[in-house]
Amino acid sequence: MKKMPLKTILVLCVLFFLPVLFLLFLYPSTHNYNPLDIVNDKVSELQFFSSDSDTDIQLKDHITVLGFLGDDPVDHVIAASNLKELVYDKFKGFKKFQIVIVLPRGSEAKASQLQKEINNYDDMRFWHYIFGEANDIKALFSSLKYEESLDESLFTDHIFIVDKDLAQRGRTDDREDKEKEKNQAIYPLYSYDCIEVAEVKNKMSDDLRILFTEYRQKRKGKFDSSSRRAEDLNANDK
Numbered sequence: 059m060k061k062m063p064l065k066t067i068l069v070l071c072v073l074f075f076l077p078v079l080f081l082l083f084l085y086p087s088t089h090n091y092n093p094l095d096i097v098n099d100k101v102s103e104l105q106f107f108s109s110d111s112d113t114d115i116q117l118k119d120h121i122t123v124l125g126f127l128g129d130d131p132v133d134h135v136i137a138a139s140n141l142k143e144l145v146y147d148k149f150k151g152f153k154k155f156q157i158v159i160v161l162p163r164g165s166e167a168k169a170s171q172l173q174k175e176i177n178n179y180d181d182m183r184f185w186h187y188i189f190g191e192a193n194d195i196k197a198l199f200s201s202l203k204y205e206e207s208l209d210e211s212l213f214t215d216h217i218f219i220v221d222k223d224l225a226q227r228g229r230t231d232d233r234e235d236k237e238k239e240k241n242q243a244i245y246p247l248y249s250y251d252c253i254e255v256a257e258v259k260n261k262m263s264d265d266l267r268i269l270f271t272e273y274r275q276k277r278k279g280k281f282d283s284s285s286r287r288a289e290d291l292n293a294n295d296k
Contacts, residue, residue: 093272094219094265097248098226102201104158107188110169115186120154121269122220125252126199128213129162131172137215137252142176144258145266146185152270154222156184160198162212163189202226203248216249217258219265227269229261 101117109115117124123145127134141157149155161169169187190198195212203226206216219227232247250262 094227094268095230096225097228097230097246098203099224100201101220101224101226102198103224104188104198106194107190108163109189110166110187115158115188117158117220117224119222120156121152121222121266121273123157123217124160124220125157125217126160126195126208126212126214127172128209128211129165130211131159131161131165131168132175134213134215135172135175138172139176140252140255140258141217142185144255145262147180148263149266150181150184156186159185159187160195161187161189162195163191165189203228205248215251215253217252218249219262219269221269222273227265229265
């Protein structure tokens, strides 16, 4: 039997081991996963609110996008449409995901009108409206870290990510790579402007995917957030 040339053997070895080495380089990255920053762990539960749903709407044990559309939500149909098309339609199939829109009590009919404006017969089971008194809405909003306050109608175009443990998620450092290279001052991102399509489509979508990945890793027992949680909260006390 004719011996295989040494050169051929080397080529075959390279072809066999190169993919293995590539996978070995990738493997550690799953253990160096950086979760979405916790910017506040004191978000209030949805007490004293009624809802448009037959079930009790709660933040606990859900991944929630929380919005405040004021006493005339139809005036903010663009913000709601962006939220529906860029966030809800993309993530409605994910386990325990929901969008909760907070409105003043008495605006139930306007909420139904808004729903007709933004819904093209899609499955809206995970999009909820809750209604409360002005003081309760302000108290809920005050439990969040925010960059823009509610206006007199209890509206803001900024939306928030709240995790299953009532912790608000965002970015402790929202600088672009070029800004980091120039050593510019750190600035955070606590909420997302749903009028700014690029911000919702890029930053918020990426952040939600990171959060879903984190919970998927937790289910598989591959994630430990205890030290990261403490570090984030100490760095971001109000």
